[in-house]
Every structure is written in C-alpha cells, then in structure tokens.
Amino acid sequence: MLRGTFTRRGALSAAAGVVGAGVTVRLADAATPHASHQHGGVPAATVDPEVNGFDPSVILRDFDRGKTRKLAGGRTLREWEIVASDKDIEVIPGVRYAAWTYNGRVPGPTLRAREGDLLRIRFINAGTHPHTIHFHGIHSAVMDGTPGVGPGEIEVGKEFTYEFEARPAGLHLYHCHAMPLATHIAKGLYGTFIIDPPEGRAAADELVMVQNAFDTDFDDDNEVYAVNTVAFHFMHEPVRVRRDELVRIYLVNIVELDPINSFHVHGNFFHRYPTGTSAEPTEYTDTVIQGQGQRDVLELRFPSTGLYMFHAHKTEFAALGWMGFFEVAE
Numbered sequence: 387m388l389r390g391t392f393t394r395r396g397a398l399s400a401a402a403g404v405v406g407a408g409v410t411v412r413l414a415d416a417a418t419p420h421a422s423h424q425h426g427g428v429p430a431a432t433v434d435p436e437v438n439g440f441d442p443s444v445i446l447r448d449f450d451r452g453k454t455r456k457l458a459g460g461r462t463l464r465e466w467e468i469v470a471s472d473k474d475i476e477v478i479p480g481v482r483y484a485a486w487t488y489n490g491r492v493p494g495p496t497l498r499a500r501e502g503d504l505l506r507i508r509f510i511n512a513g514t515h516p517h518t519i520h521f522h523g524i525h526s527a528v529m530d531g532t533p534g535v536g537p538g539e540i541e542v543g544k545e546f547t548y549e550f551e552a553r554p555a556g557l558h559l560y561h562c563h564a565m566p567l568a569t570h571i572a573k574g575l576y577g578t579f580i581i582d583p584p585e586g587r588a589a590a591d592e593l594v595m596v597q598n599a600f601d602t603d604f605d606d607d608n609e610v611y612a613v614n615t616v617a618f619h620f621m622h623e624p625v626r627v628r629r630d631e632l633v634r635i636y637l638v639n640i641v642e643l644d645p646i647n648s649f650h651v652h653g654n655f656f657h658r659y660p661t662g663t664s665a666e667p668t669e670y671t672d673t674v675i676q677g678q679g680q681r682d683v684l685e686l687r688f689p690s691t692g693l694y695m696f697h698a699h700k701t702e703f704a705a706l707g708w709m710g711f712f713e714v715a716e
C-alpha cells in the first residue's frame with residue numbers, strides 16, 4: 387500500500403525534528419497518524435493491538451511454558467504447538483507489513499523451560515513457503531531445523547516435531563532457517579527461548595525485549611525499528627516497573643540487514659550477563675551492543691520514580707522507532 391512512500395531517508399529527516407526537540411513534544415506535538423507514516427517521527431498513537439492480535443506490552447511478560455507432564459524418573463516433558471502462517475501486521479500506525487509469523491505474532495511466543503527438561507515442539511507449516519524452526523542450544527543435527535539436514539525444510543502443509551533436551555541454561559532464540567535465510571528472518575519468523583538454570587534466578591519483574599526491524603519498501607534497508615515489533619510503542623505505553631524492584635530484561639537482537647544494534651537506558655546502570663549463561667555479570671554499564679542473534683540478560687533497579695527513556699544508542703534506529711520509556715512508580 388505504502389510502497390515507496392515510507393522511505394528510510396524520509397522517516398529520518400522528519401524524525402530529526404521530532405526527536406531532536408526532546409521528550410516534551412512526544413505526544414502533544416506529534417504528527418497526525420496519517421502524516422506520521424509518510425514523514426516519520428513519533429506518531430500520535432501506537433498501533434491498536436486488535437489490529438495485530440498481539441500487544442508489544444503483553445509480549446514483555448508473556449512466557450509460554452508449554453503443556454507439561456512428569457515422565458517416569460521425574461523429568462519434565464514440555465510440549466508446544468507452533469504454526470507458521472502469513473499475516474499482515476502494522477508496524478507503525480498506517481504502515482502494514484506482510485509478515486510471516488509463528489502462532490500469529492512477531493516475535494513468536496517466548497518459550498520457557500528449565501535446564502534438563504525434555505522439549506517437544508510440534509511445528510506445522512500453514513504458510514506459503516517452506517519453513518523450519520532452528521533452535522539455538524545444544525541438540526542433535528536432525529533436530530537443528532537446517533535445510534539439507536534431518537527433515538530439512540518443512541514443506542507447505544507439512545509438519546515435524548522437534549525434540550531435544552533443554553540445555554544449556556541461558557537466554558537463547560529460535561528462528562526459521564529456510565533459504566534465503568535473511569528473508570525468512572526479516573519477515574518475522576523468530577522468538578525468544580529461555581532456559582532457566584536448575585536453581586532458578588532471583589525473583590524479579592522479568593521483561594522480554596526483542597529488538598527487530600522491518601524493510602517496509604523492500605529496498606534491502608530497514609525503515610522501521612522497534613522492540614517487540616511496533617515502532618515507538620513504549621513511548622505511548624511506558625514499561626511500568628516499581629521503584630527498587632529487581633528488573634530483569636531478556637534482551638535479544640534479531641535485526642536483519644544491519645550489522646549491529648544497541649540498548650541504552652537513561653538515569654541508570656545495569657549488570658550484564660552475556661547469553662545469560664553465567665551467574666556472574668561481566669559488566670556494569672548503561673549501554674550494550676549486540677550483533678544479530680546475540681542476547682544478554684540485564685538486571686537493574688530504579689532508585690527513583692519517574693520516566694526514564696531507553697533506546698538504541700545506534701541513534702538512527704532510535705529515530706526510526708527504537709525508543710521508549712520506563713515509568714517507575716512507588
């Protein structure tokens with residue numbers, strides 16, 4: 387619909403005015419929804435969750451632990467059903483994108499298990515192209531979801547059940563690995579895969595943030611950047627957290643077509659646990675850089691109430707949608 391009108395350059399030049407003017411203009415002076423998609427900048431509202439059938443704010447805290455039962459010997463079996471299908475989604479008000487989805491959402495469901503669980507994922511391809519699910523983690527070649535290995539690409543209308551043990555503990559991801567790989571990822575076939583350590587982690591307000599982007603005019607350059615798909619969403623719907631409560635962010639970068647992405651938080655510092663595989667943080671900082679497929683567990687507490695921005699410190703991405711607020715309350 388908007389092919390050719392919503393360009394990266396156009397969005398950026400308009401964003402320079404809105405973003406450069408600072409937070410106070412974010413809602414009151416923002417462009418009308420109609421104008422915003424043509425000229426970029428912070429739109430007047432976020433996408434109605436009814437339109438997409440999913441809500442970036444809900445995705446933050448939506449953990450899918452599957453259907454579980456105990457096996458003989460006490461081990462837990464977790465089962466999921468994941469369906470790939472084509473679906474038009476709105477990535478900024480007025481801009482639709484012909485996505486490929488797992489279970490109708492981008493990112494797909496956040497699958498969560500405990501180290502040592504047996505996982506069984508029934509994958510059904512109801513899309514229009516061959517797809518797979520390639521999990522990060524340790525498993526056998528035939529369960530790797532790679533073309534030419536084991537079942538390879540799952541053809542349209544076919545299904546396959548992936549089965550493997552959950553290991554190692556950490557923050558992982560899954561995505562389609564059908565060819566061309568860049569297309570199958572860029573279209574939206576990815577999700578977060580969390581394996582909790584056997585002893586668990588300290589109680590916290592846990593948030594899943596998947597950094598993604600969309601090439602809405604098919605020029606091999608992204609026009610829209612976001613966390614959990616909808617650009618600027620958390621400008622309108624700040625992430626609400628409590629003062630002094632431990633906040634744990636599962637941060638994943640799946641952006642295609644750009645070599646790096648980054649996360650920066652205002653007025654605070656966090657502990658960084660790369661890939662979530664160690665109990666000891668490697669860094670105390672306020673900015674992380676991630677390549678595609680890279681992920682970090684971040685832990686922080688906000689000592690004071692108020693609004694604190696978070697955004698890509700690849701600031702061009704911030705101007706194109708990758709920015710939002712934490713709202714810290716008592």
Ligand code: CU
Nearest residue numbers: 517562564570
């Ligand atoms: Cu695919």
Ligand code: CU
Nearest residue numbers: 520522561679
């Ligand atoms: Cu990967």
